[in-house]
Amino acid sequence: MRATVIYGAGDVRVETVPDPKLVEPTDVILRVVRSCICGSDLWPYADMAPSEHGRRIGHEFLGIVEETGADVTTVTKGDLVIAPFVYSDNTCRFCREGLQTSCVHGGFWGAKGVDGGQGEAVRVPQADGTLVKVPHTEDDGLLASLLTLSDVFPTGHHAATKARVTAGQNVTVIGDGAVGLSAVLAAKRLGAERIVLMGRHQARTDLGREFGATDVVAERGEEGIAKVRELTGGDGTHAVLECVGTKPAFEMAVGVVRAGGAVSRVGVPQYEEGPIGPALFRRNITVTGGVAPARHYIPELLPDVLEGKYQPGKVFDRTIGVEEIPGGYRAMADREALKVLIRP
Amino acid sequence: MRATVIYGAGDVRVETVPDPKLVEPTDVILRVVRSCICGSDLWPYADMAPSEHGRRIGHEFLGIVEETGADVTTVTKGDLVIAPFVYSDNTCRFCREGLQTSCVHGGFWGAKGVDGGQGEAVRVPQADGTLVKVPHTEDDGLLASLLTLSDVFPTGHHAATKARVTAGQNVTVIGDGAVGLSAVLAAKRLGAERIVLMGRHQARTDLGREFGATDVVAERGEEGIAKVRELTGGDGTHAVLECVGTKPAFEMAVGVVRAGGAVSRVGVPQYEEGPIGPALFRRNITVTGGVAPARHYIPELLPDVLEGKYQPGKVFDRTIGVEEIPGGYRAMADREALKVLIRP
Known part of the structure; x- marks a missing residue:
């Protein structure tokens, strides 16, 4: 599959990487439907030291479930789901307090062998705790607003x-x-x-x-x-x-x-x-x-977004494909774009 | 009357000063029944630059109302009252939010012509907003606990x-x-x-x-x-x-x-x-x-203190008279005393 790898300041590349595979029985493989570039992605884009192997990047995405591990019970193949910007088990003592960003089994996308969101597919750890199923839609505006529930709106x-x-x-x-x-x-x-x-x-x-x-x-x-x-x-x-x-x-x-x-x-x-x-x-x-526990807030914010009462997706002012991601970073860094949406 | 004046680091004196007089119709003159030394008094005692005229000090006291200004309605001569460690009108937009320490007509004891609490008497500005009437008592332990409602317990x-x-x-x-x-x-x-x-x-x-x-x-x-x-x-x-x-x-x-x-x-x-x-x-x-709005908390804390359910006055481990105040400062600064109570 194609995915984004950052090698250092100003050096973002789209490359062919191995297709994700289930590793743990709690994993899900997602095909990414919408993704985007975050203001926080611009920090490494501004100052990351050059790296020989680079690292995956991207932490806001919506996707369709393609495959589920044996222990996954809350989502099934074909579901449209929101992935919050950290994964979490949603059951540990921190998650129960609504602080999924401090989950004892959680972590960040693009680190420790976990895929980034700016690509065609993602292996999602702790899928039951992480993913939130939403109704299918073809409405671009609604998809954009649902995508903001990954991070920026929460x-x-x-x-x-x-x-x-x-x-x-x-x-x-x-x-x-x-x-x-x-x-x-x-x-x-x-x-x-x-x-x-x-x-x-x-x-x-x-x-x-x-x-x-x-x-x-x-x-x-x-x-x-x-x-x-x-x-x-x-x-x-x-x-x-x-x-x-x-x-x-x-x-x-x-x-x-x-x-x-x-x-x-x-x-x-x-x-x-x-x-x-x-x-x-x-x-x-x-x-x-602090770092927002998006997973905690999605149930509260989702109904208003689905009803169209609020349209947080209006923050996206440019849409690109995966191959155009390096240009998307440039546009955001140069403040030509407010926030760039990626449609793989 | 006798009152405490601080002239610089390590230089606290008890002196004869003019008896307080009503200035504003919202003033009250209090005869101090109990007062004490605060940990925060030890900061100027540690590092105040020498001053020719010095300044009054002390901000925690209980007293008996001796005289009331024409506009004072909530307390009368003979009442036993708690003075919180800042005075306040208790009606301004900050006081209404429970932040009497930011009162637009409030201020600190011992500043701008206002007496300090470590003396025999005090002119209390904004008396209706500031003072809280309590039942008379001769019980030393209860008086000590009531005194803590000025500052340390709130x-x-x-x-x-x-x-x-x-x-x-x-x-x-x-x-x-x-x-x-x-x-x-x-x-x-x-x-x-x-x-x-x-x-x-x-x-x-x-x-x-x-x-x-x-x-x-x-x-x-x-x-x-x-x-x-x-x-x-x-x-x-x-x-x-x-x-x-x-x-x-x-x-x-x-x-x-x-x-x-x-x-x-x-x-x-x-x-x-x-x-x-x-x-x-x-x-x-x-x-x-931040700085505690003691006045805001007194109504909540007072009943438990009056009932003897909590005895915050146990923090006082030494009792002195007004003339012994300089020694009280030394004892607290040297950590020989935890908190010194003053009985004029």
Whole structure:
């Protein structure tokens, strides 16, 4: 089969690799129907050290079950399923608490002999715990929205949930990438009244407004903080969803959060230490968030997506085939594309 | 009247100062019945730059109302009242959210012309919002426990509440000072099943056991982390109540918190930056806590104290008069006393 292998910064190749085979009785072989490129794939694309053998990549995909291991009971051949961006047994003590990203039998796609999602097929470990069956559809828009349940929409939802966004609240979302826009949609879905989106790419912030942003602030740093404070009577907002991951973004989040509020991070921090000293403490600011347990959130989010009530798939603004994946990375790295969908 | 003035590190004096007088119609004049020295008073005692005029100090006290301003309606002459460690109007938008420490008309004792609590009398601004009336009592033990509602017991409770300690949970408390021991008591009161107290002063950890600690870990750093993990099946605890404020204490907290759990800080951080990078993010750790809004918690905690169900006043292990306050500071700084009660 054809699959994507990353060999280092800027070096993504599509290659012929061995077809996946069942290894454990809990495995499933999936034929990938939709996949995509994640903002987090751009980190190794930016700075991965050159590697002789490379590694598989891609962690968001929908597929059709082709083969099932002997112990698999929840899905059968022909089912359309969502694969969350980590696999998990969904039964361990962490999974039972809704933290499938810390599953004791779980792991990441593209690591330790497990396939990546940016290819034609994938061996899925812990298939019963991992996969979520959905109704068959030929609707491209619906398939795109279902695909977002792998990662980007639950990640935005995680940001909002960990910040305890509730009806009537004011929320700031930092970042107009696909995660930031998903966080806007998630905040809207949870009933946020005012949603300030901090971003400067108009095509993206326009989609942000469509998703529910009531205000857009293009300014950054001190200027951006002053603008959000001005919009909120000087206080800032209870919830700040930090969807970038850089230190300046975190500092901006701390600057716009209301006393007693929460900064919820879903952009992987690109820093080891951050400002959590007396200034934050005096104002009772909570810092929360983390890697989203997408598997936990899919049952909650799926009905709204199936009904078409929310269309998180609108974050995809380009569709390519598997052979075009290297160009897809370039387009996202150059910010020509917001998020690239792959149709094998 | 006699009152305490701090002039610099190690320089605390008891002096004759003008008797307090009503300034605003919302003021009350209190005669102090019980006061005490806080661990946080030891920070300026350790490092305050020398000052010609000094400043008043002390922020935990019980008193009898002596005089009331024209607009005061909730307390009258002769009432016994608790003064939380900040004053607040209890009506502003922050107070209504239970965050009296961010009150727009609030402030700290001993600053901006307001008296400190370590003296014979205090002018209380925003008296209706600040003071909580309690039944008269001559019981020294009960008075000591009522005094803890000014600060130390609600501070421990804040740590536990912000970490969302619930019945049956495992909790680690870092620090065997008066705040740490109060956090043990608060966690016990909220139903924590296992409470691991990290501390090395046996008289204090013995009181910790009396308050509800099930395990005591004297080791620190990596060794302490390993010990707590061993006690908790390798996972650590959902809630970690960090009651010290140093960076090593925070690092230890991060080391013993379970994936998906919370580090709740109530020791004022003695650092500007802390480790909140990818390692914390991957495990979905929340960092929370802050300056406790004692006023918010008093109505919840008071009945249990009045009934004698909990006796947080046991943290006081020495009682002195106003003239002996400088020696009280020395005793606490030298760790000869856990917490010093002042009986004017």
